[in-house]
Amino acid sequence: MPSSSLIPRGLLDVWKPAKDLEYSHGLTGVDQDGNFRWVHVTIILFLAVLVPCLILCLINSVHRHVRHLSTLTNPSKQNFWKYPRTRWWPWMQRNIFTAPLWNKRHNRGFQISSAIDNGTLPGRWHAIILLVYISTNVAYCLALPWNRPEAASVSAALRGRSGTLAMLNLVPCILFALRNNPLIPLLGISYDDFNLFHRWSARIVIVEAIIHTLAWLVNAQSAGGWAAVNDALRQEESYTWGMVGTLAFFFILIQACSPLRHAFYETFLNIHRLLVILTLAGTYLHLERHGLPQLPWMWVIIAMWAAEWTVRLARIFYLNVSGRRITRIKVEAMPGEACRVTFDLVRPWTPRPGCHVHMYMPLLAWHSSHPFSVAWSPEDAVPVTEKEKTLSVLEGQDQPPTAHPTSKQISLICRARTGLTRKMYDRAAESPHETFYTWGFIEGPYGGHHSLDSYGTTVLVAGGVGITHQVMYIRHLIQGFHTGTTATQRILLVWTIPSSECLEWIRPWMDEILRQPGRKHCLRIKLFITRPKKKLENSVSTTVQMFPGRPNLKTILEEETRERVGAMAVTVCGSGAFSDEVRAATRVRMGDVSVDFVEEAFTY
Known part of the structure; x- marks a missing residue:
């Protein structure tokens, strides 16, 4: 029988002083060796995904940089880069990295009505990672010492396993939620993708935390009944705060359901932050009061969160307050x-x-x-400084930058x-x-x-207010074409808007773009008005065309592919359904030509 110093005062009179008692407190019956074995396996699994992604990102960056440099001497001749140099990479792009889970639906939301949004489907690559992640956590929770003769001992092992895994998964869960996540610039993966992984890792953490609490509850109730459970929660701070953390987790799970999250996003976000703070406080005190070995992981989480808010506040004050x-x-x-x-x-x-x-x-x-x-x-x-002017002269530039x-x-x-x-x-x-x-x-x-400087042909597709993502790309690429600092030779903007009045959104900026040197030689614009109020003239100028209705994206990309110069990039920002159409039209061309697809989305 365990020492009475390990048992909360007053519980000995309520709990049965039997074998079940020792499995309801501390680390008795917990398979610590097995717990940390699976912790190490999980960390290795994370690295097994992270390292290849990092290597692949590095290879792609080097490839684009070499392509960019090689085109600067003669930008009009880029035939070498028009076609993929390997077979495996286009196949990976088309069937895994840019592929939707099934058919072509990815960012188009599942809506029961205009007020009820059930979210979106993950991409195929995302689904593979999530499937491995979820299945391994299920397997780890089931890898228990089932040969133990006492059910309470197995329950104690489940309590330790689920609690350990919940704490471990909480680290990437918080990391993926940070706006200043260092993996975003390192891997070139968008915050939107990491936010998807944050949501799923959070669900795993919550389920494991609930299992952890239920396993303790089963043994505690079996040892001394509900009165003993009540006394434990009242008299032992570790149990009290652990239950607070679990309940906060449970409310997060309900409150973060997609229909509620999308219908009341601002309210969700404010409540979510308060619940997360309550959850982390409860988890920390639960670990600290019992002196559990997972406590250093909480310090890692606190350090990440503190660094995140420090960077965010520093950015805000630097740009906005003087x-x-x-x-x-x-x-x-x-x-x-x-x-x-x-x-x-x-x-x-x-x-x-x-x-x-x-x-x-x-x-x-x-x-x-x-x-x-x-x-x-x-x-x-x-x-520029005098030092920069001197360096530019030494490097042989005819006119130093000003x-x-x-x-x-x-x-x-x-x-x-x-x-x-x-x-x-x-x-x-x-x-x-x-x-x-x-x-x-x-x-x-x-x-x-995402830099587009190494592509000879760039297709920028925007739906509605998604034009905001494309305008600065257009200005930058035209400047690069004129100065010879990018591979850009052809730029096509395809913009879909409900009425011609929406042109006012960007008119002053577009006027400036249309006055840029070299613009007529590289930029073409196709405007599609889905609900025109009057008959449209198809040709506003030789480089600007206006059409009624919606664009046939497959036909547009086929035409641009035939006339392309060098490698081609297709980037889109718009509604989920619109982006899915562009993705499907681009995937058809992968393998036949050298084309990359970039999507900007905020599916929070």
């Missing part, structure tokens, strides 16, 4: 129930194509942040839906000149890890 100055925001109501939001920052930042920021507007949502693609950021001239591209302004296009975006639009629409001013912050930039 003395008494705070970032000023201009919000303009636009046709098609959208807003153009312009931030005048207190310090310059270096814009990059494809990035996004999180917006804070305390006047309308005092503590919430929302992600938006950066639609435009005008470049200011900042003189400026770096930086900016103190960021513009976003926000479509009015629910929550903050609806409040913004309604406030602007009711204001004089349909414009109002306020103060706020941006956090970022994030993303923008």
Whole structure:
């Protein structure tokens, strides 16, 4: 019989002083050797996925860089790069990495009604990883010492196994939720993908935590009845906080269900953060009060979270606060129930194509942040240093550079839906000149890890407000074409909008793009108006065309493939169904030509 010092005071009188008692407390009956054996196997499994992904990312980066450099001497001749150099990589791209789980549905949501969204399907590569991840955790929980004669001993082993695995899986669960996750730039994988893995790892953690609690509950109740369970929860702080953590986990599982999450996202996010804090506090105190060996893992989680918030706050204060100055925001109501939001920052930042920021507007949502693609950021001239001028002369440049591209302004296009975006639009629409001013912050930039500089042909596809992801790419690629710093020779923009009024969203920026040197030689634009109010003229100019209806993406990509120069990139930002159509049309070409597919999505 265990020492009475290990048993909470008052429980000896309630619990039966029998064999079941020792399996209800501490590490008695817990298979520690087996627990940490499977911990090591799980870590090895993570590394077995991470290391090949890292190597593959490095190989692709080197390949693109070599392709980029090789095209700079004669950008118009890129025949070597028009076709894939291997058979296995296009097959992997078409059938695994860019493939949907089944048929072509991936980011198109499953909606019972306009108010009930059941989320999206993972891609095939995501599904393979998740299947291995889930099945291994199930196998580890079942790999128990079943040959023990006492059921209470097996239950104690399950308690230890599920608790250990829950704590271990909590580490990547928190890591994948961080906006400043170091794996994002390292692997070139989007936060959207990591958010998918965060949700599934969280579900595994919650299920294992519930199993851990139920296994303890079974033995405790068997040893002394429900009175003993009640006394244990009241008198032993470790049990009390463990139950608090488990209940918080359970409420997270319910509250994070896709229909509730999508229907009330801002409310979900605020409650979710509070529940996570409560869960982590309960888990930490549960481990600390019992002095369990998994406590250092909690310190790792706390350190990651502290580093995340330190970086985020530093970014916010650096860009938005200077003395008494705070970032000023201009919000303009636009046709098609959208807003153009312009931030005048207190310090310059270096814009990059494809990035996004999180917006804070305390006047309308005092503590919430929302992600938006950066639609435009005008470049200011900042003189280079004398050292940089000297280096440029030594490197043989005829004219040393005179400026770096930086900016103190960021513009976003926000479509009015629910929550903050609806409040913004309604406030602007009711204001004089349909414009109002306020103060706020941006956090970022994030993303923008996909460079298109090494592709001779680029197809940029946008649906509605998804044009915000493409505009800065267009400006950057035209500049590269004119200066000879990119492989770009052909740029095609395909933009689908409900009415021609939506052109006002980006008119000032598009006017600037159309005045760029070299634009007529590389850029073509195809606009598709799905609900035109009048008859459209197909040709606005030789390089800008306007069509009624929806685009035939398969035909467009076939035509562009025939006329391509070098390798081709297809990038899309739009609704889930629209992106799935572009993905399907692109996958058909993989294997026959050298083509890569890039998708920007916020399926939070």
